[in-house]
Amino acid sequence: MRDAARNLTLLTDLYQLTMMDGYLKNGKEGDIAVFDLFYRRNNVITYSVAAGLEQAIDYILNIRFEEEDIEYLRSLHLFDEQFLEYLRTFRFTGDVYAVPEGTMVFPEEPIITVRAPVLEAQFLETALLNIVNHQTLIASKSSKVAYAAKGDSVMEFGLRRAQGPDAGIYGARASVIGGCRSTSNVLAGEMFHIPVAGTHAHSWVMNFPTEYEAFRAYAKMYPDACLLLVDTYDTLGSGVPNAIRVFKELRAAGHEPKGIRLDSGDLAYLSKCARKMLDEAGFPDAIICASGDLDEYLITSLKNQGARIDLWGVGTKLITSADMPALGGVYKLSALTPKGGSEIPKIKLSDNSDKITNPGFKQVYRIYDNKTGKAEADLIALRSEEFDESRPLTVFHPKDTWKRTTFTDYTLRPLLEQVIRGGKLVAQMPDLAAICEYAEREKESFWDEYKRPDNPHVYKVDLSQKLYDIKNAMIAQIGENHG
Amino acid sequence: MRDAARNLTLLTDLYQLTMMDGYLKNGKEGDIAVFDLFYRRNNVITYSVAAGLEQAIDYILNIRFEEEDIEYLRSLHLFDEQFLEYLRTFRFTGDVYAVPEGTMVFPEEPIITVRAPVLEAQFLETALLNIVNHQTLIASKSSKVAYAAKGDSVMEFGLRRAQGPDAGIYGARASVIGGCRSTSNVLAGEMFHIPVAGTHAHSWVMNFPTEYEAFRAYAKMYPDACLLLVDTYDTLGSGVPNAIRVFKELRAAGHEPKGIRLDSGDLAYLSKCARKMLDEAGFPDAIICASGDLDEYLITSLKNQGARIDLWGVGTKLITSADMPALGGVYKLSALTPKGGSEIPKIKLSDNSDKITNPGFKQVYRIYDNKTGKAEADLIALRSEEFDESRPLTVFHPKDTWKRTTFTDYTLRPLLEQVIRGGKLVAQMPDLAAICEYAEREKESFWDEYKRPDNPHVYKVDLSQKLYDIKNAMIAQIGENHG
Numbered sequence: 001m002r003d004a005a006r007n008l009t010l011l012t013d014l015y016q017l018t019m020m021d022g023y024l025k026n027g028k029e030g031d032i033a034v035f036d037l038f039y040r041r042n043n044v045i046t047y048s049v050a051a052g053l054e055q056a057i058d059y060i061l062n063i064r065f066e067e068e069d070i071e072y073l074r075s076l077h078l079f080d081e082q083f084l085e086y087l088r089t090f091r092f093t094g095d096v097y098a099v100p101e102g103t104m105v106f107p108e109e110p111i112i113t114v115r116a117p118v119l120e121a122q123f124l125e126t127a128l129l130n131i132v133n134h135q136t137l138i139a140s141k142s143s144k145v146a147y148a149a150k151g152d153s154v155m156e157f158g159l160r161r162a163q164g165p166d167a168g169i170y171g172a173r174a175s176v177i178g179g180c181r182s183t184s185n186v187l188a189g190e191m192f193h194i195p196v197a198g199t200h201a202h203s204w205v206m207n208f209p210t211e212y213e214a215f216r217a218y219a220k221m222y223p224d225a226c227l228l229l230v231d232t233y234d235t236l237g238s239g240v241p242n243a244i245r246v247f248k249e250l251r252a253a254g255h256e257p258k259g260i261r262l263d264s265g266d267l268a269y270l271s272k273c274a275r276k277m278l279d280e281a282g283f284p285d286a287i288i289c290a291s292g293d294l295d296e297y298l299i300t301s302l303k304n305q306g307a308r309i310d311l312w313g314v315g316t317k318l319i320t321s322a323d324m325p326a327l328g329g330v331y332k333l334s335a336l337t338p339k340g341g342s343e344i345p346k347i348k349l350s351d352n353s354d355k356i357t358n359p360g361f362k363q364v365y366r367i368y369d370n371k372t373g374k375a376e377a378d379l380i381a382l383r384s385e386e387f388d389e390s391r392p393l394t395v396f397h398p399k400d401t402w403k404r405t406t407f408t409d410y411t412l413r414p415l416l417e418q419v420i421r422g423g424k425l426v427a428q429m430p431d432l433a434a435i436c437e438y439a440e441r442e443k444e445s446f447w448d449e450y451k452r453p454d455n456p457h458v459y460k461v462d463l464s465q466k467l468y469d470i471k472n473a474m475i476a477q478i479g480e481n482h483g
Numbered sequence: 484m485r486d487a488a489r490n491l492t493l494l495t496d497l498y499q500l501t502m503m504d505g506y507l508k509n510g511k512e513g514d515i516a517v518f519d520l521f522y523r524r525n526n527v528i529t530y531s532v533a534a535g536l537e538q539a540i541d542y543i544l545n546i547r548f549e550e551e552d553i554e555y556l557r558s559l560h561l562f563d564e565q566f567l568e569y570l571r572t573f574r575f576t577g578d579v580y581a582v583p584e585g586t587m588v589f590p591e592e593p594i595i596t597v598r599a600p601v602l603e604a605q606f607l608e609t610a611l612l613n614i615v616n617h618q619t620l621i622a623s624k625s626s627k628v629a630y631a632a633k634g635d636s637v638m639e640f641g642l643r644r645a646q647g648p649d650a651g652i653y654g655a656r657a658s659v660i661g662g663c664r665s666t667s668n669v670l671a672g673e674m675f676h677i678p679v680a681g682t683h684a685h686s687w688v689m690n691f692p693t694e695y696e697a698f699r700a701y702a703k704m705y706p707d708a709c710l711l712l713v714d715t716y717d718t719l720g721s722g723v724p725n726a727i728r729v730f731k732e733l734r735a736a737g738h739e740p741k742g743i744r745l746d747s748g749d750l751a752y753l754s755k756c757a758r759k760m761l762d763e764a765g766f767p768d769a770i771i772c773a774s775g776d777l778d779e780y781l782i783t784s785l786k787n788q789g790a791r792i793d794l795w796g797v798g799t800k801l802i803t804s805a806d807m808p809a810l811g812g813v814y815k816l817s818a819l820t821p822k823g824g825s826e827i828p829k830i831k832l833s834d835n836s837d838k839i840t841n842p843g844f845k846q847v848y849r850i851y852d853n854k855t856g857k858a859e860a861d862l863i864a865l866r867s868e869e870f871d872e873s874r875p876l877t878v879f880h881p882k883d884t885w886k887r888t889t890f891t892d893y894t895l896r897p898l899l900e901q902v903i904r905g906g907k908l909v910a911q912m913p914d915l916a917a918i919c920e921y922a923e924r925e926k927e928s929f930w931d932e933y934k935r936p937d938n939p940h941v942y943k944v945d946l947s948q949k950l951y952d953i954k955n956a957m958i959a960q961i962g963e964n965h966g
Contacts, residue, residue, distance in 0.1 A: 072672075186496070206829050
């Protein structure tokens with residue numbers, strides 16, 4: 001991979017290093033911590049599509065403080081030689097559990113759980129959040145865009161407006177996990193074998209004396225993939241007529257045109273007019289591609305208006321998740337095993353009850369109805385709990401305690417899989433094509449009611465009775481423990 | 484620099500390559516094109532702070548298609564061997580003009596102008612836009628946040644919510660150009676010598692049996708830089724009292740505490756109460772730092788409410804420019820010199836008159852009033868025009884043609900400086916500290932009326948009479964030329 005040369009070890013917040021130093025100096029080197037990476041809410045969509053785990057794992061496996069990093073940290077005058085010496089051989093030696101990329105995940109569910117010596121687990125926080133927050137955000141947004149396109153192909157076109165190179169590269173990757181079919185980003189295409197797409201820009205047209213000559217030159221190059229951008233000067237007045245003229249020449253030479261692209265103006269109106277013009281000229285199979293400030297809302301609106309658009313190029317608003325440009329995932333301590341002691345669940349309180357964390361070393365189970373094969377609810381439980389699928393399972397939503405649901409004919413699927421054990425990769429990582437196939441199956445396993453953008457049914461994420469009881473007991477005790 | 488190992492040459496949209504191939508096949512290899520990179524509007528602030536030019540120049544100077552890239556492009560079955568051979572030795576050989584980083588720029592003003600053989604100029608589009616759009620966006624947002632903080636120090640804390648590693652790294656860089664004083668991002672600190680900042684997280688507190696013990700352990704490590712996070716359990720009930728207890732111990736040992744950090748809850752109320760508690764306990768110099776979903780609006784509101792906050796940590800909303808996560812800069816052809824011919828200005832029309840481009844090879848002048856030293860307006864003109872500062876200068880705003888302003892005692896400063904000539908760097912690139920100093924001077928050279936967030940005075944960007952006349956003539960002619 002192109003990134004192999006990049007050492008991102010220092011992609012961390014300073015306080016991770018000062019805390020590590022503190023844990024070392026306070027004799028906590030042997031303590032084992034459990035941290036969960038999860039998000040609290042996604043305002044744009046009811047589910048999120050987990051993404052970025054491959055890059056997160058790459059980061060973990062390649063942590064190395066190089067001599068120049070040590071030198072830089074020494075120059076800060078914050079760390080002593082004992083700590084710098086410790087960093088010199090610092091590697092991740094713990095365990096990592098993660099949901100597969102493409103999994104539909106919900107608020108409060110761990111997407112990654114790290115169980116490792118506390119210094120190591122603490123250190124991972126910033127980079128894991130950076131990578132997983134970003135890709136999960138974009139995959140989720142892409143999922144929504146693809147849903148709006150109702151089966152039409154969507155191309156990711158946002159590189160030029162992405163927040164830096166990585167946002168373009170990994171944003172393209174995440175977009176494809178979420179449901180886009182291709183990208184304009186050549187580097188992402190090379191790195192992840194994503195199909196690349198694109199035709200020509202306005203500047204192509206402006207580089208020729210006339211629009212007709214520009215179209216003709218393009219058709220000559222790509223006689224069997226001729227998609228012409230028709231809005232440089234006047235879409236209906238010159239663009240479409242010039243395209244039709246060139247399409248007729250193409251056909252006379254034995255080729256069929258691909259179609260036209262609209263990139264500005266009233267896309268509903270223009271697409272209907274252009275469709276009519278193309279049909280009347282004998283090109284009913286020429287497609288109409290639209291681009292230009294599209295997002296899921298505009299696509300839905302255009303569909304509702306009967307726009308005649310077959311292919312969508314979505315840029316800025318997808319690659320930045322413009323209406324919610326950060327997922328807000330967090331990484332919270334949920335258990336601690338002091339050296340020689342036994343595991344103690346940990347909780348973080350807050351003035352806002354939504355922000356109270358779930359304590360303990362946990363697993364997330366997806367409950368499938370065996371009759372329909374559909375996901376019915378998720379269950380967060382302690383890893384020490386056992387469930388017997390031959391017996392009825394009663395769950396309840398902790399924010400809605402009067403509502404209990406009992407499943408009889410069900411299957412439980414644990415979502416978190418171990419990917420790193422003792423610092424070594426123990427899972428076979430799927431390639432992007434396999435991730436996309438899995439992501440499609442994931443989407444199909446949920447009722448549409450959970451996926452629709454308007455007033456969706458809220459998918460229930462339940463806590464096991466045992467976890468719920470432990471959590472409540474801890475909340476009650478916290479005052480005296482930490483006063 | 485850490486990035487040196489990364490080859491971002493393929494960070495481009497596919498259509499740049501197909502168009503280059505087309506220009507080559509259509510005999511345009513010798514044509515010289517002029518492209519301008521500019522933005523049309525910034526909804527968040529009336530000006531933008533140009534940033535990212537150093538990385539843009541690095542990109543240009545290091546374009547190299549490596550064997551694996553050629554191999555990948557061949558695998559797409561879009562390009563013939565002639566073109567792939569051309570790419571193998573492809574380098575940028577043209578000229579680049581840019582405004583210095585930290586310059587305040589306005590809509591329609593070229594931030595970068597590229598004058599080069601059309602294939603080369605075309606190729607730069609995507610990467611330049613990606614890099615400059617991102618950093619200019621974040622520098623502009625940071626400028627607004629710093630303005631709201633009214634001289635208080637602002638720390639950039641957003642790495643974990645940034646859109647991937649680069650968004651965190653270059654976002655930190657851009658934040659500092661915009662006015663932040665430090666970052667939590669250690670890698671950005673190492674790469675750009677930005678001061679790094681940070682203390683400890685909630686997990687530090689949760690890793691000790693009690694909050695008091697956690698604070699004590701931290702104070703022991705950093706007795707002269709002890710800033711304690713007080714909201715893990717109960718800010719006023721336990722956090723501040725425990726901090727004061729530790730501060731008293733510190734003082735007894737001959738050290739003065741730095742202060743406390745609030746990261747949740749009602750920051751106005753909590754900061755006032757905490758201030759009172761600290762003052763009454765004898766720590767009037769202990770600072771109060773606030774973080775947690777801050778942006779310029781919340782900082783302004785907290786200031787208006789009399790919150791007692793001395794230091795601001797701004798994360799997600801700064802690093803993503805949450806209310807406008809893309810600048811929307813564009814890169815448009817403005818002139819073309821066919822091989823052996825003379826320069827022809829180029830224009831792109833649109834149904835939306837705001838999107839019509841300014842033709843020609845241009846310079847941007849900032850007009851300073853010699854009496855006050857303040858910037859009064861900008862003037863976009865053709866490079867072929869000459870201005871005599873000893874004679875009165877009358878300008879007008881093209882959208883407001885009845886308003887003419889005549890300057891008599893003024894200085895014109897050309898904003899675009901040549902940075903690359905014939906493919907070689909010809910400018911001395913300033914380091915980040917020098918950029919920040921320049922950016923501060925830039926801000927001071929504008930009246931506050933242009934910088935205030937509410938109903939700011941709109942700074943005028945004028946076109947020279949000659950440019951305005953050429954533009955209008957071209958708009959009038961376009962119908963017959965391109966029909």
